[in-house]
Amino acid sequence: MNIIKLFISKEFRQFLRDPKMFVVVLIAPVIQLIFLGYAANRDLNFVNTAVYDMDKSGKSRELIRDLEGSGFFKIENIANNYNEVESDLDNAKVLCGIVIPDDFEKKLLSKRTADIQIIFDGSDGNKASIASGYIANILESFSKDVSIAIVDRSGIKISFTGNVTPETRVWYNPNLTTRNFMLPSIVGLILIIITINLTSLAIVKEREVGTLEQLIVTPIRPYQMIIGKLVPFSIMGFVAIILVLSVMRFWFGIEVKGSLGFLFLSSFFFMLSTLGLGLFVSTISRTQQQAMITSAFLVIMPMIFLSGFSFPIESMPQAIQYITYLVPLRYFIIIIRGIVLKGLGFADLWQEVAVLFMMGVFIMLISSLRFKKNLE
């Protein structure tokens, strides 16, 4: 016990003397959080639109007015010909081009179906599909108005049959801002970097310098070395969590709805697996560069891609979805989003927490055995 305490205090002393570590643990998380807070914005506030109105009729102008009035569309350009619309799309000046044919009003008034052409820049599929949703809504109510007007004018009194209108309410993230969804997961990413990357680097550094070999000759036991090395990094992990949560609360106004204690407990379970992975990386790397590359490309990046952090797991191919079950970050992101955004507790998340805990113990066990074997 004493030896472990000694080891930990040695680690902290070294940590305090290394300005690089200070930056990585205390400054980088905040910067990352703030950047991501602004950059991770997939919300579509308005759609830049070019309109080529060949009809120039009352009805076509009415439609354009409706589009603008919706607040979702900003008419960037009233085009004079088709080519203009095309070039606006090519230059990414607009996301959407609308062409109203010259028989638009005529067809509507003669009770025929009028077509309009809508062209999207599909290079960002997400935005295009949101925009097309907006348009579909506007066109639907526009056509409804047109039919009502025609019926009214015909003087026939008919009552419309019942109609289903969805009244949508969005829970947990009422403004549907991506930021609220993304930021809590940053806690997971920061923990990964501190616990996988820094841990493996610190251990490999001792091997590179030769102090690890020196330690083997001393009476210190492998488990004391492991605990002495890992505890400081988990403490740094907790410091980073507190930092990230504070910035989230006071800068972006995202409050933790659930229990902080539960959040810390599950973070600890998550860290069991990431510290274990860090330890594992250290056993397969001879130099710090190797540890850096192995942890970044072989562990951290696949983990982030397969965690549902940025790409929804539901839309991955089935085979890949199975792989994601092996990624600890997947469970942690569900837990942290649940706690921060929905205020969920153990009763709702116990399955994820249990899986995380078991994974942590398993990974830690395997890595420790490997580390111990490596020493001998």
Add this chain to the structure above:
Amino acid sequence: MNNAVIIKNISKKFGEVTALDNVSFNIRKNTIFGLVGPDGAGKTTLIRIMCSLLKADNGEIEFTGMNIKKGSRKIKNEIGYLSQKFSLYTDLTVDENIQFIADIHGVTDFNNRRDELLQFTRLKDFRNFQAGKLSGGMKQKLALACTLIYRPKIIFLDEPTTGVDPVSRREFWIILSGLLKDDITIFISTPYMDEAERFNYIVMMNNGHIISEGTPDEIKKALNMSVVEVVCSPVRDAYNILRKIEQADVQMFGDRLNIVFKGMGADETGIESILTENNITVTDIRKKIPSLENVFIELMKSKDT
């Protein structure tokens, strides 16, 4: 028992390469014991096996008279190990490095001993320096001080003077000889033959084999040879001419040649006349006591043939 360590039939292979082949010898207590040989002789491998950093394929190592039960962790408090690169925490100070090692070994009242060691190694003025900022020689002395803080019975030093300047080297040797009075056995490996003259006992190794052992004098005598040293020019021509002499062997050292005769019949006048006959200017010629380097080269040659 007068032996600190008994090494029995140690063998170690790395893949196809045999690093140590059935090596056996005893390390006598309270001596400076030298393991001498060129790079690749197996010195580091042997030291690492003795410090249980490596497992031998075969053989046994027995630490005697040290109160150590077999396989006990106590052995780690009784031995010290200085690796080739002085493994210190570069971002800890001199004091902190020593304290850390003391703490791990469960030494609690280390303050006096630390002052003593810092005095002894002349590092006192640098005690608050971070180890990374010290010079090579100072790092080496600090590493030694770290090892000595827990008073081990035997210390293993792996090429401690490689890459250290001559002044620090001399100082280091003085420090080491001073340790003997503390009842410490010192085991040193080195590739430098001139350094080997200082050892009480030497094991010479090449390619994983012991090629000779004994005190420096014993080793030289065992070969029963005599040496004539010639400084002459052009030295290369002289070398080619003298090589033809049947009963002697020629070794070249820069501007001088050593002609090694089997037995005591070194004949410097004969050699001088051969050289002058062949228009070679002889600056200096004299008999000398064979050095360990002469011996080593001879031994390697006889192994080859």
